[in-house]
Amino acid sequence: MSVSINHPGEGVALRVHGLSKCFAGATHPVWSDVSFDIPQGQRVAIIGGNGAGKSTLLRCCMRLIEPDTGEVYFGNHNISGLRGQALSRVRSRVGFIFQKHNLVNRLSVLTNVLHGGMAWARTPRMWFQGIAACEHREYALHCLEQVKLAHLSKQLAGELSGGQSQRVAIARALMQKPDMIFADEPVASLDPQAGEDVMQVFSNLAHTQSLTLVFVTHHLEHAVRYADRVLGLQNFGLSLDAASHSLSASQLRGMYD
Amino acid sequence: MSVSINHPGEGVALRVHGLSKCFAGATHPVWSDVSFDIPQGQRVAIIGGNGAGKSTLLRCCMRLIEPDTGEVYFGNHNISGLRGQALSRVRSRVGFIFQKHNLVNRLSVLTNVLHGGMAWARTPRMWFQGIAACEHREYALHCLEQVKLAHLSKQLAGELSGGQSQRVAIARALMQKPDMIFADEPVASLDPQAGEDVMQVFSNLAHTQSLTLVFVTHHLEHAVRYADRVLGLQNFGLSLDAASHSLSASQLRGMYD
Amino acid sequence: QNIKLAVTDLVGLEELQREFEPFKKELERVTGLGIDFLPVTNRTAALEALRFKKVDFLLAGPAEYVVMQKRANAKVVVGLYRPNYYSLVVVKADSPIFLIQELKGQRIGVGSVGSTSRHLGPIQLLASAGLEPLKDTQITHTNLRLAWEGLKKGDLQAVGMGRSDLEGFLAQEPKDQQNAYRVLARSGDLPNDLLMVGEHVPQQTLEQMRKAIVDHSASLIASIAQGGDYVKRYQGMRFLMSIADKDYNLVRTMYRTAGYPEYSEFIGN
Amino acid sequence: MTEKSPVNLPARFERPSPGSLLAFLAFVALLAWSISAAGISVSELLTGLPNMAKIASEMMPPATDRLQPMMYSVWVTFQMALVGTVIGIGISLPLAVLMSRNYTPHQVVRAFIRSLVSFIRTIPDLAWALFFVASVGLGPFAGTLTLVMDTIGFCARFFAESIEEVEEGPPEALAAIGASKLSVILCAILPMSMPSLINTGLFALEKAVRSSVVLGLVGAGGIGAELATSMELFRFDQAATIILMIFLLVLGVEKVSSRARTSLLKKRQ
Amino acid sequence: MTEKSPVNLPARFERPSPGSLLAFLAFVALLAWSISAAGISVSELLTGLPNMAKIASEMMPPATDRLQPMMYSVWVTFQMALVGTVIGIGISLPLAVLMSRNYTPHQVVRAFIRSLVSFIRTIPDLAWALFFVASVGLGPFAGTLTLVMDTIGFCARFFAESIEEVEEGPPEALAAIGASKLSVILCAILPMSMPSLINTGLFALEKAVRSSVVLGLVGAGGIGAELATSMELFRFDQAATIILMIFLLVLGVEKVSSRARTSLLKKRQ
Numbered sequence A, B: 001m002s003v004s005i006n007h008p009g010e011g012v013a014l015r016v017h018g019l020s021k022c023f024a025g026a027t028h029p030v031w032s033d034v035s036f037d038i039p040q041g042q043r044v045a046i047i048g049g050n051g052a053g054k055s056t057l058l059r060c061c062m063r064l065i066e067p068d069t070g071e072v073y074f075g076n077h078n079i080s081g082l083r084g085q086a087l088s089r090v091r092s093r094v095g096f097i098f099q100k101h102n103l104v105n106r107l108s109v110l111t112n113v114l115h116g117g118m119a120w121a122r123t124p125r126m127w128f129q130g131i132a133a134c135e136h137r138e139y140a141l142h143c144l145e146q147v148k149l150a151h152l153s154k155q156l157a158g159e160l161s162g163g164q165s166q167r168v169a170i171a172r173a174l175m176q177k178p179d180m181i182f183a184d185e186p187v188a189s190l191d192p193q194a195g196e197d198v199m200q201v202f203s204n205l206a207h208t209q210s211l212t213l214v215f216v217t218h219h220l221e222h223a224v225r226y227a228d229r230v231l232g233l234q235n236f237g238l239s240l241d242a243a244s245h246s247l248s249a250s251q252l253r254g255m256y257d
Numbered sequence C: 001q002n003i004k005l006a007v008t009d010l011v012g013l014e015e016l017q018r019e020f021e022p023f024k025k026e027l028e029r030v031t032g033l034g035i036d037f038l039p040v041t042n043r044t045a046a047l048e049a050l051r052f053k054k055v056d057f058l059l060a061g062p063a064e065y066v067v068m069q070k071r072a073n074a075k076v077v078v079g080l081y082r083p084n085y086y087s088l089v090v091v092k093a094d095s096p097i098f099l100i101q102e103l104k105g106q107r108i109g110v111g112s113v114g115s116t117s118r119h120l121g122p123i124q125l126l127a128s129a130g131l132e133p134l135k136d137t138q139i140t141h142t143n144l145r146l147a148w149e150g151l152k153k154g155d156l157q158a159v160g161m162g163r164s165d166l167e168g169f170l171a172q173e174p175k176d177q178q179n180a181y182r183v184l185a186r187s188g189d190l191p192n193d194l195l196m197v198g199e200h201v202p203q204q205t206l207e208q209m210r211k212a213i214v215d216h217s218a219s220l221i222a223s224i225a226q227g228g229d230y231v232k233r234y235q236g237m238r239f240l241m242s243i244a245d246k247d248y249n250l251v252r253t254m255y256r257t258a259g260y261p262e263y264s265e266f267i268g269n
Numbered sequence D, E: 001m002t003e004k005s006p007v008n009l010p011a012r013f014e015r016p017s018p019g020s021l022l023a024f025l026a027f028v029a030l031l032a033w034s035i036s037a038a039g040i041s042v043s044e045l046l047t048g049l050p051n052m053a054k055i056a057s058e059m060m061p062p063a064t065d066r067l068q069p070m071m072y073s074v075w076v077t078f079q080m081a082l083v084g085t086v087i088g089i090g091i092s093l094p095l096a097v098l099m100s101r102n103y104t105p106h107q108v109v110r111a112f113i114r115s116l117v118s119f120i121r122t123i124p125d126l127a128w129a130l131f132f133v134a135s136v137g138l139g140p141f142a143g144t145l146t147l148v149m150d151t152i153g154f155c156a157r158f159f160a161e162s163i164e165e166v167e168e169g170p171p172e173a174l175a176a177i178g179a180s181k182l183s184v185i186l187c188a189i190l191p192m193s194m195p196s197l198i199n200t201g202l203f204a205l206e207k208a209v210r211s212s213v214v215l216g217l218v219g220a221g222g223i224g225a226e227l228a229t230s231m232e233l234f235r236f237d238q239a240a241t242i243i244l245m246i247f248l249l250v251l252g253v254e255k256v257s258s259r260a261r262t263s264l265l266k267k268r269q
C-alpha cells in the first residue's frame, strides 16, 4: 500500500491503519487489522474487557512495542519509519500515562514531574529539580497543583499511595504540554472526586487547546460523559466505533458479556 | 490498658483498638487512634481519599507494617504479640489482595495461585505447580476459574495485563481458603463485568461460609451494594462508621470534598 | 636528577625489599646521588623496566643476570657475595632414599621457575648425579612452604631449596621435629648476586656508583643488616669488583638442564 | 488531602547535616591527596605508548609450539574451576540468605556471617593453599578447596546483595499468606533474583579459571602455572597463546550459558 | 476473554526440547567427570583438620614487630586503591552503558565492548604491570594503572548487568516522553540501579586493596608486597597481622560507606 493513500488529511491527529500484534508464543493475536482515524481535538475512550489489548494498542501506537503489521501516523509523521531523534520528537508531543504509572521511585515527586519537561526542553537541567530553571520548577509545581498534589512535591515517588502515584504520572504528562494524551486507565486508582477532577482537566484542555485525548477506561460513565467517541476492543479486533452521544453506559455493558 | 479489656468477645473476627501510624519523616500521622470491631461474616467497605491511609490500615492490621500504637485482634489472637510460626498461622487465615497485586512475575499464573495454598499446607510441594499434588493443582485451577482466567494458567505472571494480574491476585487469596479477606481496591483494574463477578464471589463466600470481608474501594456503588458497613478515613482518623443501608452513593461523595 | 635503583628476587635478602631505608640513605650518602629505591616483587617487571630504560640500576640474582644478558645489554657494576649461598635437596630423615640417584621416578618439589637456589640449583644437583631431571623425576613447581608441607605429608619425596630456606623451616618446627629432615645433597656455592646497570646510564654515573660501593662496602653492608633480628643472615657478605660474565656460565648450564635452552647460550661462544 | 493553601516550591537541595558535609569534604581531600600521591601523569603514559606496543608486538604471533599440552591444561583447569565453583555456590546460597538484611534470622548472625565472608575473602590464596595442603596434601583436591573458598568469598556477598535488592512486594505477599521464611525465599526471592544469581555464578566460574595460578601452586597443574612460567621466562608469545585460550574459553562459556539462561528464565513453572 | 470451555490443567513440566535435554545431560556428565577428577574426599579433609589448626597456630599470636611500617603500607595501599578504583569506575560507567543489552547504540558495539572488557579481565595483572612498567616505569603510577584495568574489567561487567536488570517501566516512560537516551540513563537507569552500582564500586575498592600485590610487582610498595615478603620469609605471624589489618580496613570502609549509602539513597532530588 502506498504512503499517499494512507497519509492522513488535514486535521487528523492520529491515523491507525491495519495494525496487528501477536505476542511471541501466543496462540491468538491480541488484535488484528485495527484501523481508525482520530481528528485533532477529539476525545476518544477505548473500552474492552481485561486482556482485550487496550494497553497493547496504546503502546503499539507509540512504538513502545513494535506492532507486527500496519502503520501509525501522528499528523503527517509515519511513526513506523522513524528512529532516534525524529521518533523522540513525535513521541514528545504525546503525553503517555501508563497503567502502572512508571515513576522513578527513588526520585522526588517534583523531579518525576519535571521529567515531562524533557518533551520540550532538551537541557540537562530538566534531569533533577535541584538544578532545574526556576520557571520549569514552578511549572512542574503548577502541574502538580492541577492534580492536587503540590504539598507532596518533596516526597519520594516510591513512598506514595497508589492514587497519589497515579496523579504524579498525570502531572508528568501535563508537564509535557502535549498535543495529544494517551491515558491508560488514568483514574483507576483515584478517588471519585479526584477522578472527576482529572477527567475535567483533560476535557478542558481538549476544548481550550484542542488537545486530542485517547483514554482507556473501565468507567463506562466516564466513557460516555468525557469522550466524543468510543472505541471498543473485543474478539481480537475493533468491534465498536461510535459517537458517545449515541451510546449509554448500560448499552456499553453489553461489550463485556 | 490491660488485655482482658480489649479482648474481643465471641463472634468478633477483627478488633482494631487505638491504632496509630506515622511514617518516619512525615509531619502528620497517617491516622491516629483508629478503633473498630468487625463481627464474623460482616462485609466492610473502607473508603477515603487518595492518601487517606486505607492501604496502610490494612497493612498495619496484618503487621506488614508495624503500627506505632494500638492493638489488633484476629479472633482471640492479639497479633501484636505474635512472632514466627504463630504470626504466620494468624496471617494464613486472612487472604490479602494487594493494591499492586504483588505477583511473582517470573513464575507461571498457576504457580502464583498455588502459593496461596501455603496457608493450609506447609509442604514444599506447594512451591511450584510442577511438583504439587494433583488435588492442589486442580483446586488452584478452580480458583482461577472463579476469576475466569483458567485459560491463562500457563502464562508467566509478568506477561499479564493489569486486570488479569489483579484477577490472579484474587485467585491466590481464594486459594488460601481464608476466613477473612482483606482486599485493597480489588476491582480497580477489572472491567465492569469482571468487577461485579468478583464482588459477587466475595459476597457469596460471606453468605455461605460466613467469610469476613474488608475491602477498600473507590466505587461508592460497590461500597453501598456489596458491604454491610462502611468505614471512612478522613482527616487523619476514622470519620465514618455506618451501616451501608443507611447510606447512598451520592451521600458518600461528600467524604471527598 | 635521581637515579632509579630497583631490587628484585634476592633470596635471603627479602628484608631489603621492605626495610631498605637505612641502605638507601647510606648509598645516597656515599655516592652523593639521589636514589629512588624500588623494591620489586617480580623479576619480569624489573627486567622489563631495565630494558625499557625506566630503571637505571638493578640489584638481582644470577638467574636474572643471565636472562638480562640475553634480552638487553646490561653491564655489571659490582657483585655481592654471600657465604653459604647454595642449594640443597632435602628428604625426611626416615626416608629410604640415601643416594640422589634413588630419586629416579620420585616426585620432587622445587621453587618457582627461574629461581637460582630453589629451582636451577636443585635441578643441577640431580643432573650432576647422572639423572635426567625432566625425564627421570616428577618436578613440581610450587611455593616452597607448600612443598615443605607436601614433604611432611609424603606427597613429595624430596624438596630442593636454598640453605636459608631450610634454616627458616627448621626454626619453625617444634623442637622434637627439627631432626626429622635430612640433607640428601648440597651444591657448591652459587654465583653471586649482582648490581646491574642499564646501557643508557652514562659511564660516569656507573663509575661513581662503583667507586662509592667499593670504598664504603663495610658501611653499606652494615646498613643492610640494620633489620634487628636478621643481622645474622647478612654476616660475611661482601662486594666483589671483578665479576666476569663467564662466572655465570654455570647458571646457563642450569637453565639448559632445567629445560630452557634459550638462556643457555654462553656469551663469547 | 486537599490543602488549598498556596504551596511553595521545595528547596532545591536539602541542607546537608554538618556531619555529612564534613565527611564529604574529608573524602574529597583524601581523594585529592591520593591522586597527587599516585604520581599520575597522562603525558608520561602517552609517550610510553610505543613501549607498550613493543611488548605487545613481542606477543605476536602467539606461539603454537606447546599448543597441545596447553589445551590439556586449560581443560584440566576448567574442570577444577567448575567443581570449585559449583560447590562454592552451593555453600554461598545459604550463607547469603543468613547474611542478607531482610532474611537473616538475627542481626547478630548477619554481622557474624558478613564478617566471616569478608575474612574468607581477605585471606590470600596462598594462605588457603597452605591450609589445605597441610590437611589434604598437594594435588587437585587442595586446589579445588582453595577455589571453593574464593567462590564463597565472592558469591556469598553478591548473592546477599541480590537478595536484598529484590523488590519487596511479592515476598511481602507470600509473608501475608503465612508462608514460612524458607518458602518466601524459594518461591519469591530466588526466582526474582535468578538473573543476577546466574550472572554472579558465571562470573565466579570465570574468576576461578583465571585465578588458576593457585592450582599450580598446589601441584595440581592447570593453565595458571603455565602462564606464570611463560611470563617468568619472557616467552610472551606463549603467554599470549594462553591468554587467548583462556579468553576463548571464557567467551565460549558465556555463549553457552547465555543460551542456557534465556531458556531457563523463560521456563514457566 | 470468557471462554467457558472446561480448561485442563497445564502440563506439570514443559517437555524440554531434545537440544536442551542433551545439553543438560552433557553438563551433568561433565560435572560428574570433573568431580571425580578433582579427587574429592571428605574424610581426608576431616582427618587433615588438625594439621590446619597447626598451621593456624603458627599464625598466632600475630606479630607486632613491624606494626608501624605495616600500617603505613596499608595506608599507601588504600590511597592507591582509591585512586585506581575512582578512575576505573569513571571509565566503567560509559563502557557499561555501551555494552548493556538495552542501551547499547548497536549490537556490534555491544559485542565489541563486551569482548574487550572480558579481554581486559583475562590479561593477568602481571601482564598489565609489564605494559605499564614499559610505558611509565616502575612506581605508583604503573600500579594505579594496573588497578584501573582491574577495576574496569570487574565494574564494567557488573555495572552493565545492573543496568540490564533495571525494571523496564520507568525508562520506558521517559522514552515515551521523548527523552534522549542519555537522559533516560541519567534520570531513570542510574537512580534505579544506584544501590547495586554503589555495592559494586565498594567491592571494587576492596578488591583493589586486596589485590595490592600488583603494587609490589611494579615497585610501588604497599601492603601486598609486605604480605608477599612475609610469606616468602615464612613469617606467618606477620602475614596474619597484615591479613587482620586489611580485614579491619575493609570492615571500616564497609561501615563508613554503608552509612554514606543510606544517607545518599534517602536523599530526595
Ligand SMILES: Nc1ncnc2c1ncn2[C@@H]1O[C@H](COP(=O)(O)OP(=O)(O)OP(=O)(O)O)[C@@H](O)[C@H]1O
Residues within 6 Å of the ligand: A023, A024, A026, A030, A048, A049, A050, A051, A052, A053, A054, A055, A056, A057, A099, B158, B159, B160, B161, B162, B163, B164, B189, B191
Ligand atoms: N509481554 C507479553 N507477553 C505475552 N503476552 C502478553 C504480554 N503483555 C500482554 N500480553 C497479553 O496480551 C493481552 C492484552 O494485554 P493488554 O495489557 O493490552 O490488555 P488490556 O486490554 O490493557 O487489559 P486490562 O484491562 O487488564 O489492562 C493479554 O491477554 C495479555 O495476557
Ligand SMILES: Nc1ncnc2c1ncn2[C@@H]1O[C@H](COP(=O)(O)OP(=O)(O)OP(=O)(O)O)[C@@H](O)[C@H]1O
Residues within 6 Å of the ligand: A158, A159, A160, A161, A162, A163, A164, A189, A191, B023, B024, B026, B030, B048, B049, B050, B051, B052, B053, B054, B055, B056, B057, B099
Ligand atoms: N513508605 C512510606 N513512607 C512515607 N510515607 C508513606 C509511605 N507509604 C505511604 N505513605 C504516605 O501515607 C499516606 C497513606 O498512604 P496509603 O497508601 O495508605 O493511602 P491510601 O488511602 O491507600 O491511598 P490510595 O487510595 O491512593 O491507595 C500517603 O499520604 C502516603 O504518601
Ligand SMILES: [Mg+2]
Residues within 6 Å of the ligand: A054, A055, A056, A099, A184, B161, B162, B163
Ligand atoms: Mg491495560
Ligand SMILES: [Mg+2]
Residues within 6 Å of the ligand: A161, A162, A163, B054, B055, B056, B099, B184
Ligand atoms: Mg491504597
